[in-house]
Amino acid sequence: MIQKQEDKFGALYEGTDSTSDLDNVSLQTSSSRSDGESPALPLKQPVTIGSTDSRDIRSLMDLHAEDDFHNRRLSDQHVSEIFLRETNSLYSNTKSSKISFFVEDLQALCDRDEAQETAPSKHSSSGILIKTCSFGGVEIREYPIIPGDSPAGFKGPPLTIDWAPISTVRFPNVDKYESVRSRHRRTIKELSIPASQRMTILTNQGYTQSEIQKSTKDATRARRQRRITMSTLKYQVIMEKIESIQRKTVNVLTFGQHNKDQKEYLKKYLPSHGVIPTPMVA
Template sequence: MMENTTESPIMENTTESPKMTYKTQVSHGESMTENCSSDSSLSSKESIVDSQGGTEVLLVPKAVNVLSSKPLRSRSILSARTHEESIRENPSYIEGARSRRLERRKSSLAADLVEGSPNQESLSVSFSRVDIRLFTIDIGDNPSVSSGPPLTISWDHFDEHHVDIDEFESHHPADRNRLALLVPYKERWRRLVESGLTDDEIFEATKKVNTDRYDRAVTIDNLEGSKMEEKVELVKRWVRGVTNKKQKRKEKNMIKEILEKDRMERAKRLAMDVYQ
């Protein structure tokens, strides 16, 4: 049986396809136009072959947005790091605070004026009279006097006078200076005698004041050597500490020797009891 095999020629349509263009999105946000020919590689394209005409149609993919390879920067939620920075960046806040402060000050001043208007005399101070009290003079104990007994006043007054303030100011003498306030040695002695003190009492009080004055002078002179005295005291304490340590060490060794002798004696007594 013979088989009729005829070869039908296959017509191949080799028309050159026109060039096509498409846009590709690059990483920096710029668009670039590329020319693409049908003769390029088909690895990134899809091809469809027409079964009737034998025509090959190339499907060019659409432009694809390519993500940038640049790492994204994370933004902090804090708009300002410190309170002072936020105030500097917001001048309206400062102006508002100043205006509010001025309003509060105005309101407080207005309230003070309203409160003080009905009773304005309560804000003033006045004096009507001067009370003068007389005290007896007594011998003091202040060693600041140059020589002789110091003066002081007693606790209780023996007389009192009330003088109008205007009259007192009209007859008030001029203020005295420091030299006028000084009382000489003989004048102080005379006033003490007039107060009823005897010469022996004044002399004994004067001697005690002189002793206190001398002690004060010695203390002032020794202020410069106080640091040296502190160092000497520290050395004394250290020497006492070392001596006490040696004494304690000797006592401890003596106690150990006594305990050791007692232990040896008990051991001997036990050994003699065993032999017996």
């Protein structure tokens, strides 16, 4: 039975249930075209999958680059995690949202012949030196997805990213990257992730139901507090006047002692610099 799954770059894995038929893997672009089959992806990275079992993937990916790139090899565990994540994300995609698999961008950027373009001449035809300003390379870091605490959204657990990146990709020309990437940007509607899809993403990342429920409960509490604040904003001026009357009433009833206690309490938190010392009488 032929199975097609996407890798981290949006390419399709074509294989069968047997490991012997997976020695050679062909990569095709994931974008469908009306004029026939998608063309083969001419990337420099050969990918080999040794088994369809997601927990026992033996895959090596070599990143060949020029002198200013780092030759690196992804570990079996890392490739297995990428395969699991992107395999599960295929089933969590909806019509309203879309995951950014920019294969065509990567195809143009990973091509060493295109990436190492000849720098423009800094001399005009008359031999006058022309001063130019340009940016260098671009570094793309991939961070793991973890449960967040943002109250944005209507329901479900919020998502955020961890501090430590799990992978880094460098491209030598930021202008080339932007010229290609800008044609495949997602819309605001496609960037939104439904609550069910967020649940699926966290489950696929290995988080337990209790951890997801705790994140959902904290976010729900913050959303409730935000709604209360929004509903009482129109009474802000009245509430400020009520608080002022309460402070003055307490100060009158305590003959100013409450106000003095507050000032004494705040003195120890005032900065020592800039304070004129009280002269001592001999």
